[in-house]
Amino acid sequence: MESFLNENFGGVKAKNSSEEALRRWRKLCGVVKNPKRRFRFTANLSKRSEAEAMKRTNLEKLRVAVLVSKAALQFIQGIKLHSEYVVPEEVSAAGFEICADELGSIIEGHDFKKLNMHGGVDGIVDKLSTSVTHGLTTSGDNLKLRQQIYGINRFTEGKAKSFWAFVWEACQDTTLLILALCAFVSLTVGIVMEGWPKGAHDGLGIVASILLVVFVTATSDYRQSLQFKDLDSEKKKISIQVTRDAFRQKISIYDLLPGDVVHLAMGDQVPADGLFINGFSLLINESSLTGESEPVNVNSENPFLLSGTKVQDGSCKMLVTTVGMRTQWGKLMATLVKEEMMNPLQVKLNGVAAIIGNIGLFFAVVTFAVLSQGLLSKKYHQMSF
Structure with a gap:
């Protein structure tokens, strides 16, 4: 019996049995009463093959649709890349064949298609009217034209605070506001009780003290801000190091222009957005922009260099394409809060000042409570007698 079952129904398993084995098993069990009830929770074998055939057909249709859509998108993008970009008149009049916005979009999007459309790095070099070996030429009005078309390599800085802005900030101190309220109360009570000017002496003394503290604090903060500004500059x-007029020379990063090599x-910081020309073992630390600690390998296959990043290893020659606020670093700076952040020393000094103010306020409240209690006791004893 066991051999008969193994020979005829050995293919029947608890899971993933073949369709033929399941058919033979159901045919044998067809003698039971109400076979529909017996197999009501199992798959419909008669429709399984139809479902598999339909699934294969749908997958094939989906694959064809995806391939057609992909080809259509590539065709449309290719048409757009070749037909949509038109060199602006002012750019072509200056002798260039690509505008600043187009260069910025290539670097920002790491767009290989646009880069290849313009002829790769060599094509960008030609359209910027520069040379990989000789660099920019400084003769004539070449540099001024580049500045007019592509801008300068400077970032927009927030407006410096005036002296009166620091005076207003000093007036916001909680302790000074409490003293101002006390001065008002003292002036009102003194003038009512003793008249002018005898009753105003105490209140005017408090006002003079407040003004002295405000102007001393504002002057100190203003001079400190000027010193920090000078240090930052x-x-x-x-x-x-750049190549200009076929000579290697040093210039300020503020003098860089698109087309510079x-x-x-x-250890160097990438001074502007650009493209990799040649070099070896170049590793770029982009943590200042992306937060990613792993260095990025930059080469001819990945030629994009971003402003604000640092060279962790290797060396290279770079073609500057975008400068100033059009760079990725410039756009990041534009999105940051323009309010000046306090340095760690200012934070600690403010913390110490807050602690001293709270301690003084506590003892002032205690002193007021004790004096008030003594005054009330004295009045009570006088009324008793």
């Missing part, structure tokens, strides 16, 4: 005076080495 000194810190930003960075020189970079920059020489980058390990």
Whole structure:
């Protein structure tokens, strides 16, 4: 019996049995009463093959539709890339064949299609009227034209605070506001009780103290802001190696223009957005922009260099394409809050001042409570007698 079952129904398993084995098993069990009830929770074998055939047909149709859609998109994008870009008149009049916005879109989107449409890195070099070996030419009005078309390599800075802005900030101190309220009460009570000017001495003394504290604090903060501004401007005076007029020379990063050929080495900061020309073992740390700690390998297959990043290893020659607020670093700076952040020393000093103010306020409240209690007790004893 066991051999008979194994021979005829050995293919029947608890799961994933073949369709033929299931048919033989159901045919054998067809003698039971009400076979429909027996197999009501199992698959419909008569329709399984139809479902499989329909599934294969649908998958094939879906594959064809995806391929057709992909080909159509590539065709449309190819037409757009070749037909939509038109060189602006002012750019072509200046002797260039590509505008700043087009260069910015290539770098921002890491757009290989646009880059290849313009002829790759060599094509961008030609359209910027520069040379990989000789760099920019400084003769005539070449540099001024580039500045007019592509801008300068400077970032928009927030307007410096005036002295009166620091005076207004100093007036917002909680302790000074409490003293101002006390001065008002003292002036009102003194003038009512003792008349002018004898009753106003105490109140005017408090007002003079408040003004002295406000102007001393504002003057100190204003001078400190000027010193930090000078230090920041000194810190930003960075020189970079470029090739101009076929000579390698040092210039300020603020003088960089699209078309400059920059020489980058390990430890240098990328001064503007650009494209990799040649080099070896170039690793770029993009954590300042993306937050990613892993360095990015930049080469001819991935030629995009972003402003604000740092060269972690290797060296290269770079073609500057975008400068100033059109760079990725410039766009990031534009989105940041324009309010000036306090330095760590200011934070600590403000914390110490807040603690001292709270302690003084506590003792002032205690002193007021004790004096009030003594005054009330004295009045009570006088009324008793």
